[in-house]
Amino acid sequence: MDLAYSERHQIFRSELQQFLKEHKDSAPKGRASIGKASDEAKQWQQLLIKRGYAARYIPKKYGGYGAEFDLLESHIIAEEFSRANVRPGHSGDERVVPVLLELGTEKQKQELIEPTVNGEMIWCQGYSEPGSGSDLASLSTKAVLEGDEWVINGQKIWTSGAQHADMCFCLVRTEPDAPKHQGISYLIFTMDRPGIEVRPLVTMTGEAIFNETFFTDCRVPADGIVGKRGEGWFVANATLQHERGSLGDPNQTESRLRSLVELMKNETIDGTPLIKIPAYRDRLMRLQARMLGMKYNGMRILTAYLKKEEPGLPRWIVKLQGCELNHQIAALAIDAMGELGVLYEDSPYIRDAGMWQKSYMLDLGLIIGGGTAQIQKNMIGERALGLPKEPKYQQGA
Amino acid sequence: MEFALSEEQVMLQDSVSGYLKSSCSLDVVREGVAGGITKQADVWQGICDLGILGIIIPGELGGVDMGFLDAALIAEALGRAIAPIPFIGSAIMAPVALLSGGSEEQKENWLPKIASGDTVFGVGVTEQIARRETDGIVYSDGTLSGKAMFVVDGIDADMLIIADDSGALHIVDANSSGVTRRALKTIDKTRAVAEIVFDAAEADTLPRSKNDKEPLLKTIDAGRIMIAADTLGAAQVMVEQAVAYAKERKQFDRVIGSFQAVKHMCAEMASDLEPCRSLIWYTAHTVNDMPEETRALACHAKAHLSEVGRDIAKTATEVHGGMGFTDLLGLHYWFKRVGLNRQLLGSPELVREEAALAQGW
Numbered sequence: 098m099d100l101a102y103s104e105r106h107q108i109f110r111s112e113l114q115q116f117l118k119e120h121k122d123s124a125p126k127g128r129a130s131i132g133k134a135s136d137e138a139k140q141w142q143q144l145l146i147k148r149g150y151a152a153r154y155i156p157k158k159y160g161g162y163g164a165e166f167d168l169l170e171s172h173i174i175a176e177e178f179s180r181a182n183v184r185p186g187h188s189g190d191e192r193v194v195p196v197l198l199e200l201g202t203e204k205q206k207q208e209l210i211e212p213t214v215n216g217e218m219i220w221c222q223g224y225s226e227p228g229s230g231s232d233l234a235s236l237s238t239k240a241v242l243e244g245d246e247w248v249i250n251g252q253k254i255w256t257s258g259a260q261h262a263d264m265c266f267c268l269v270r271t272e273p274d275a276p277k278h279q280g281i282s283y284l285i286f287t288m289d290r291p292g293i294e295v296r297p298l299v300t301m302t303g304e305a306i307f308n309e310t311f312f313t314d315c316r317v318p319a320d321g322i323v324g325k326r327g328e329g330w331f332v333a334n335a336t337l338q339h340e341r342g343s344l345g346d347p348n349q350t351e352s353r354l355r356s357l358v359e360l361m362k363n364e365t366i367d368g369t370p371l372i373k374i375p376a377y378r379d380r381l382m383r384l385q386a387r388m389l390g391m392k393y394n395g396m397r398i399l400t401a402y403l404k405k406e407e408p409g410l411p412r413w414i415v416k417l418q419g420c421e422l423n424h425q426i427a428a429l430a431i432d433a434m435g436e437l438g439v440l441y442e443d444s445p446y447i448r449d450a451g452m453w454q455k456s457y458m459l460d461l462g463l464i465i466g467g468g469t470a471q472i473q474k475n476m477i478g479e480r481a482l483g484l485p486k487e488p489k490y491q492q493g494a
Numbered sequence: 495m496e497f498a499l500s501e502e503q504v505m506l507q508d509s510v511s512g513y514l515k516s517s518c519s520l521d522v523v524r525e526g527v528a529g530g531i532t533k534q535a536d537v538w539q540g541i542c543d544l545g546i547l548g549i550i551i552p553g554e555l556g557g558v559d560m561g562f563l564d565a566a567l568i569a570e571a572l573g574r575a576i577a578p579i580p581f582i583g584s585a586i587m588a589p590v591a592l593l594s595g596g597s598e599e600q601k602e603n604w605l606p607k608i609a610s611g612d613t614v615f616g617v618g619v620t621e622q623i624a625r626r627e628t629d630g631i632v633y634s635d636g637t638l639s640g641k642a643m644f645v646v647d648g649i650d651a652d653m654l655i656i657a658d659d660s661g662a663l664h665i666v667d668a669n670s671s672g673v674t675r676r677a678l679k680t681i682d683k684t685r686a687v688a689e690i691v692f693d694a695a696e697a698d699t700l701p702r703s704k705n706d707k708e709p710l711l712k713t714i715d716a717g718r719i720m721i722a723a724d725t726l727g728a729a730q731v732m733v734e735q736a737v738a739y740a741k742e743r744k745q746f747d748r749v750i751g752s753f754q755a756v757k758h759m760c761a762e763m764a765s766d767l768e769p770c771r772s773l774i775w776y777t778a779h780t781v782n783d784m785p786e787e788t789r790a791l792a793c794h795a796k797a798h799l800s801e802v803g804r805d806i807a808k809t810a811t812e813v814h815g816g817m818g819f820t821d822l823l824g825l826h827y828w829f830k831r832v833g834l835n836r837q838l839l840g841s842p843e844l845v846r847e848e849a850a851l852a853q854g855w
């Protein structure tokens with residue numbers, strides 16, 4: 098056990114703290130919205146890339162900062178932005194950029210990574226279909242190669258941000274006769290082409306976050322494939338891993354809990370701050386203990402990666418625990434505020450611009466999206482604990 | 495940055511667990527507790543021989559001078575084995591009280607004896623957390639009078655460290671005149687807690703605990719961390735047993751672990767317990783390295799492990815079906831160990847209140 102950082106990392110941290118102190122005010126406020134980045138957000142991202150606090154490990158030639166990869170630096174960046182409650186930058190799109198870097202052709206990298214990192218190019222993820230959610234590998238949207246184009250027919254659903262997206266990374270069935278996991282290819286293409294129809298779906302928050310995306314004889318260039326034909330499932334799993342890495346991030350949970358403490362100190366009932374009211378106070382302490390457990394669990398995962406070991410169970414639980422915890426933190430904020438907690442939209446008296454209700458709902462979305470809680474439990478049970486898979490369902494059995 | 499056990503710590507854990515596995519099986523525990531024994535001679539001797547009773551005692555005072563994280567690993571191993579020996583009171587809380595509140599003479603006199611296992615200490619601080627069924631304990635003129643409840647390791651103790659109403663700590667010979675002890679039967683037969691009545695019993699005050707609550711609070715923090723670690727070990731066994739049973743027991747022509755209802759119970763237990771391990775490692779580590787963080791964390795570790803421990807004790811029993819409810823399987827020994835731990839040194843609600851206070855809230 099040695100929680101000290103090397104001198105180099107300490108300097109890195111204090112420089113970052115100094116940077117955050119100086120530039121905090123130019124950071125955009127609140128959660129990043131889905132869709133086009135605001136000019137403010139783009140400028141912030143530019144500044145962060147220039148200083149090496151965003152897109153840090155993406156090569157310079159693709160628009161990043163070009164530092165050599167260092168896991169502890171990433172950890173320090175995440176920690177300090179969270180502690181300062183400043184919106185962090187990004188490395189483009191966490192779901193697709195790592196895949197392009199790892200498996201993309203040089204042409205794809207050159208054309209796509211820089212604008213993505215700059216926030217000029219927005220992506221959407223075309224995986225889920227009406228008939229294929231948790232059982233994603235059963236997807237049936239098909240693509241047929243005709244000359245130098247793929248012709249896509251089918252439907253995607255829950256495509257977050259498709260209405261604003263410039264690009265799509267999409268799973269399609271290209272080898273209909275192959276076993277289900279081996280018949281899928283990973284295609285990327287622009288969204289502004291004939292044969293794509295995007296119909297926004299309003300979510301429970303009242304906003305259209307995701308969409309139905311229809312493909313009718315939609316032609317996309319053949320060289321938009323990442324990896325080989327039929328390897329799409331494995332390419333996608335690389336991205337799912339990145340996505341899961343960010344869902345349930347303990348830094349985010351810690352920063353939410355900090356906001357909750359502020360709220361409970363400032364809001365009162367009959368003049369008593371909420372944090373002094375035993376029932377709320379008790380719930381807060383329960384959540385804090387769970388948050389701390391996940392924070393130190395994160396340090397354990399980090400240590401395993403630094404030693405090039407597989408973290409195992411600590412890693413498998415992050416999405417399940419983290420998303421649930423975020424949801425519960427928002428739930429306490431709402432309960433402690435009582436009637437004020439259900440105010441919404443532009444209501445008078447609303448607190449924190451309605452952030453808590455929105456989090457409460459969006460966090461529920463994240464308990465479902467990116468692999469539902471039940472699927473997470475299946476994976477923990479089967480892969481971490483070695484419990485047997487369920488037998489296949491047989492018609493009439 | 496390295497948040498992991500060192501090689502030496504893994505070895506320590508393996509050697510204690512290995513010893514307990516071979517010498518402190520469920521059958522051994524059963525046999526002992528049937529006779530009402532909470533300090534089983536063979537197991538106690540084995541633990542003495544491992545040299546771990548002096549885990550936090552300085553080398554020049556006969557100990558091995560290791561850290562709290564090492565101590566927590568031992569407590570976890572003892573919880574795993576539901577070991578019927580006095581450890582948390584005698585080997586952890588009493589040394590902390592002596593080291594933080596005692597005079598040089600007191601330390602030199604008692605710590606080597608604790609480390610060798612020659613003297614067992616019981617520790618009574620319950621009244622400073624939640625006073626029930628007693629009017630308290632008063633110190634005057636070198637003597638102690640009143641009643642201490644739920645004294646940790648109190649039945650097997652040769653000596654006692656008792657907090658009076660002001661929070662000052664005193665050493666009392668458990669066998670001296672003016673001391674009456676009675677075992678309080680609890681659900682957990684592997685450990686004993688005692689009621690101890692003092693009637694002008696001679697008391698040797700820890701001088702630095704007189705006008706300073708720190709020695710008392712440090713003693714309580716230490717006890718809470720170790721109890722949490724004990725629960726971690728006990729709960730881990732229950733998860734492992736449930737998972738093993740789920741892989742082997744068949745119903746409807748399938749192993750029950752392939753039923754999602756069962757699989758998800760197991761996954762939830764594992765997923766709730768795993769962060770507890772990190773919470774305990776970190777908390778124990780702060781005692782030596784970041785003591786300003788310890789109080790709130792010790793409260794959190796104690797309260798959170800109590801909650802997760804209780805859920806696991808229940809769920810693991812359910813996974814075993816009717817077998818889980820039997821004496822034969824013996825899972826209930828772990829269930830009860832966790833149950834006693836939950837209430838000792840403050841039940842979760844009380845301890846969470848202290849966690850909030852410790853953060854100035």
Ligand SMILES: Cc1cc2nc3c(=O)[nH]c(=O)nc-3n(C[C@H](O)[C@H](O)[C@H](O)COP(=O)(O)OP(=O)(O)OC[C@H]3O[C@@H](n4cnc5c(N)ncnc54)[C@H](O)[C@@H]3O)c2cc1C
Binds near residue numbers: 222225469472754
């Ligand atoms: C906010 C949000 C954003 C999203 N964004 C995108 C996106 O951008 N792109 C994209 O492609 N998809 C996106 N999704 C889709 C998401 O990945 C799916 O919703 C998710 O994988 C679940 O699939 P489903 O909705 O079809 O539910 P189903 O798979 O039909 O699940 C319904 C219920 O059945 C349970 N269930 C299913 N299978 C099992 C099983 N084997 N064992 C136990 N229980 C099971 C589930 O846990 C759930 O409770 C998003 C979803 C949400 C909520």
